[in-house]
Amino acid sequence: xxxxxxxxxxxxxxxxxxxxxxxxxxxxxxxxxxxxxxxxxxxxxxxxxxxxxxxxxxxxxxxxxxxxxxxxxxxxxxxxxxxxxxxxxxxxxxxxxxxxxxxxxxxxxxxxxxxxxxxxxxxxxxxxxxxxxxxxxxxxxxxxxxxxxxxxxxxxxxxxxxxxxxxxxxxxxxxxxxxxxxxxxxxxxxxxxxxxxxxxxxxxxxxxxxxxxxxxxxxxxxxxxxxxxxxxxxxxxxxxxxxxxxxxxxxxxxxx
Amino acid sequence: xxxxxxxxxxxxxxxxxxxxxxxxxxxxxxxxxxxxxxxxxxxxxxxxxxxxxxxxxxxxxxxxxxxxxxxxxxxxxxxxxxxxxxxxxxxxxxxxxxxxxxxxxxxxxxxxxxxxxxxxxxxxxxxxxxxxxxxxxxxxxxxxxxxxxxxxxxxxxxxxxxxxxxxxxxxxxxxxxxxxxxxxxxxxxxxxxxxxxxxxxxxxxxxxxxxxxxxxxxxx
Numbered sequence: 001x002x003x004x005x006x007x008x009x010x011x012x013x014x015x016x017x018x019x020x021x022x023x024x025x026x027x028x029x030x031x032x033x034x035x036x037x038x039x040x041x042x043x044x045x046x047x048x049x050x051x052x053x054x055x056x057x058x059x060x061x062x063x064x065x066x067x068x069x070x071x072x073x074x075x076x077x078x079x080x081x082x083x084x085x086x087x088x089x090x091x092x093x094x095x096x097x098x099x100x101x102x103x104x105x106x107x108x109x110x111x112x113x114x115x116x117x118x119x120x121x122x123x124x125x126x127x128x129x130x131x132x133x134x135x136x137x138x139x140x141x142x143x144x145x146x147x148x149x150x151x152x153x154x155x156x157x158x159x160x161x162x163x164x165x166x167x168x169x170x171x172x173x174x175x176x177x178x179x180x181x182x183x184x185x186x187x188x189x190x191x192x193x194x195x196x197x198x199x200x201x202x203x204x205x206x207x208x209x210x211x212x213x214x215x216x217x218x219x220x221x222x223x224x225x226x227x228x229x230x231x232x233x234x235x236x237x238x239x240x241x242x243x244x245x246x247x248x249x250x251x252x253x254x255x256x
Numbered sequence: 257x258x259x260x261x262x263x264x265x266x267x268x269x270x271x272x273x274x275x276x277x278x279x280x281x282x283x284x285x286x287x288x289x290x291x292x293x294x295x296x297x298x299x300x301x302x303x304x305x306x307x308x309x310x311x312x313x314x315x316x317x318x319x320x321x322x323x324x325x326x327x328x329x330x331x332x333x334x335x336x337x338x339x340x341x342x343x344x345x346x347x348x349x350x351x352x353x354x355x356x357x358x359x360x361x362x363x364x365x366x367x368x369x370x371x372x373x374x375x376x377x378x379x380x381x382x383x384x385x386x387x388x389x390x391x392x393x394x395x396x397x398x399x400x401x402x403x404x405x406x407x408x409x410x411x412x413x414x415x416x417x418x419x420x421x422x423x424x425x426x427x428x429x430x431x432x433x434x435x436x437x438x439x440x441x442x443x444x445x446x447x448x449x450x451x452x453x454x455x456x457x458x459x460x461x462x463x464x465x466x467x468x469x470x471x472x473x474x475x476x
Contacts, residue, residue: 239332
């Protein structure tokens with residue numbers, strides 16, 4: 001199903017996921033290329049967020065979840081018994097729908113992860129905070145108030161802070177679950193621009209209800225329906241001349 | 257869930273109807289321009305030129321509706337192609353209308369003259385092109401790619417007739433230089449009708465693009 005020549009980072013093979021009796025993902029197979037933006041689209045309940053959450057094992061916390069098939073990231077099976085979930089989540093960061101900064105200072109939000117993973121040197125932390133905030137396109141706005149509470153920031157700034165926090169621990173993958181749906185159009189555009197820049201360093205996988213966002217931002221788009229992958233194509237192709245009639249019907253607003 | 261597409265579907269339907277209307281008008285304009293030529297009827301020719309303004313207005317309307325749909329409805333995939341194709345076909349049809357006007361202008365310049373020869377091949381050529389125009393619009397309405405390809409094949413026939421007309425007119429001009437000015441105008445008419453057919457072929461290409469998403473070259 002893969003369409004570009006780029007190197008695969010995330011390799012999903014015959015993945016089935018059940019919430020109790022509900023078969024939420026049905027034999028999903030795909031290769032997600034590295035250093036590109038892959039968008040998941042589809043109607044509510046199609047499995048796109050579920051799949052996103054399998055990539056850093058967030059579903060582990062939901063009782064009654066059963067999973068078979070394999071997911072490897074950079075060749076390593078992330079569901080093998082040896083995997084330490086904390087380490088996995090350091091490598092696979094996540095940004096959520098609602099910005100969720102800690103009720104701490106801007107500085108401490110970004111430094112939180114590195115401290116947790118054992119970095120305590122002040123100069124090292126200062127450097128990490130600055131580079132992370134710069135990468136998240138927030139530095140210029142906050143550099144003079146790093147001690148201020150993160151909650152004093154606007155929604156869009158908070159979301160960029162959450163991205164900086166995810167970046168600070170040196171991930172390979174950034175998962176964005178509807179990361180702009182609670183933001184105004186200008187903040188949304190900023191995050192979209194930011195994602196474009198970040199894809200040079202990170203592999204980004206985003207779930208979005210906003211099809212036009214997927215069309216604007218992503219390199220590849222995956223269309224899900226009822227837990228199955230209907231189409232995985234280059235974004236340009238999927239939105240201009242999709243292979244599958246169901247994709248055409250969905251992106252044209254005929255259902256969903 | 258249909259309600260959210262109401263505006264888009266309604267607009268696309270409007271575009272469709274306008275294109276069909278333009279097609280019908282252009283087909284008639286070609287037919288009447290050649291009839292006016294055969295009878296050297298300057299009055300009909302003048303009316304034809306007046307009526308062409310309506311075609312320009314319809315093209316503008318298509319352009320307005322299409323831009324509005326793009327700006328407000330964010331169409332993608334085939335919906336977007338429908339709009340792009342409507343722009344393109346409207347522009348071809350508008351050009352075809354202009355070519356019928358060019359023929360009508362020749363008629364006005366010939367007013368009061370007897371034709372240097374009875375017209376045989378020009379009306380025959382025009383008939384084929386009129387059919388091509390009809391089929392190009394039908395292939396659009398039915399989204400019929402095969403019909404579009406079949407229609408485009410007739411362009412070879414038109415080109416052959418055009419070459420024949422030019423040969424014949426050259427002979428007439430060599431025989432009697434006094435015919436040159438009229439023969440020259442008649443060869444222009446041949447050229448206008450030949451161009452008319454090329455636009456019909458373009459419409460066929462737009463139909464193939466609408467249906468398949470790929471751009472063929474039916475003139476090749």
